Amino acid sequence: MPRTPRLGRRAVKTLLVASFLAIALLALALNTVLAGGGDAGGPFDGRAMPTLYPDSVLPVVSRLTAPAERRADAAAHKWLASHPVRDDVAFANYAVGAVGRPPGGDAQQRELAQLHRIDSSRTAAGAATANWLELHGKKDVWKLFLKQYRESVPNAAGDQAKTTFKATYAxxxxxxxxxxxxxxxxxxxxxxxxxxxxxxxxxxxxYSYPSKHAVISFAEATYLTRLEPHRGSEYEWMADEISYSRLYAGGHYPSDISAGVFLGRMIADYEAGVQ
Structure with a gap:
């Protein structure tokens, strides 16, 4: 039998963006109110999703991800081994201490130089994307992903997913x-x-440390990936896009993003492991 040709990464990303946009626009056309929302203006308050950043710029974020997630997994495992029962206040105190202080001195100066390089290539279209992701990247995007999941599973599973999603966000x-x-x-x-x-x-x-967009994005991306592993690369890509937009906007240092990855992953690990 002839082999089915495999799509390259760029083609897969293009299809993902196209499908995401199609669903978002359909929801807008139908005046769909997202779970937990009370507006009838669609998933993004009537603001169409702009063209997102090309893959070529995202390694600024993605190279920070793996080390931060390894640290987070180890820190969460340590906590859960001795605190198996939910205690959000105690865990939050532990997580804040575990992330550690932000770098200063020469390290901060190098990060500022990196932000100036990004600043020097900023365009009107890129700024519009950053502003859109600032508005919708903390919650609306992830609520739409959750809505897609809930439509594909029985009600009980969907309701449980919504409960955990909201607990993770809070x-x-x-x-x-x-x-x-x-x-x-x-x-x-x-x-x-x-x-x-x-x-x-x-x-x-x-204050910029850690990035709230990064914490929420990587917490929800990790949670949704555990619900739908086959969509994990899509969720990770969106978290990278949102986090890069914070650097592009000049509002965060790379270490703010790294701390956000660490805390977001740690929160998702806690939600997955606590009783």
Whole structure:
């Protein structure tokens, strides 16, 4: 029998984007209200998804992912081995301590130089993508993915997925707020006013460590991947896109993203292992 030709990575990514857009636009046309939402304006408040960033720029994020996730898995395993029963407050304190302090000195200067290089190649289209992902990358995108999953499984499984999704999101917000207050790292555009951040006029006293977008994205991407392993690369790609947008906007250092990957993965591990 003739062998079926295999699609390359670029073709697969193109199909994923096309299918995601088609579902989103269909939901918008039908005035679908996402789970947990109360608006009738569609999944993205009527704002169409823009063209996302090319794969060629995403290694800025993806090369941070594996080391951070290995650390997170080890830290979560250590916690769960001695704390098998849910205690969100105690776990949040542990996670905030485990992520550690952000780098300073020469390491921070190297990160600022990297952000300036990204800044120098910024375009109007790229800025629009960053703004869209800032608005919708923390929750709306992941709610749409969850909705797709719930439509493909029995009601009981879908309801359980929604409950865990919401618990993961809530814990991520708690951990992020505690970590930002503990480490109080000024956003890069505050440390270096010559960095032309997209958000600096709106957020003049904002802490950046860790990135909330990254924490939530990698927490939910990990959770959804465990529900649907065959879509794992799609979820990881979207988490990379969202996290890269934070660097592109000039609002976060790469180490803010790395810390977000660590905490997001750790939160998902906790939700998967706790009783």
């Amino acid at each position: 814990l991520a917000k708690t951990v992020v707020d505690a970590a930002k207050n503990k480490y109080a790292r000024p956003s890069p555009y505050i440390t270096d006013p010559s960095l032309h951040a997209l958000t600096q006029s709106r957020f003049t006293k904002k």
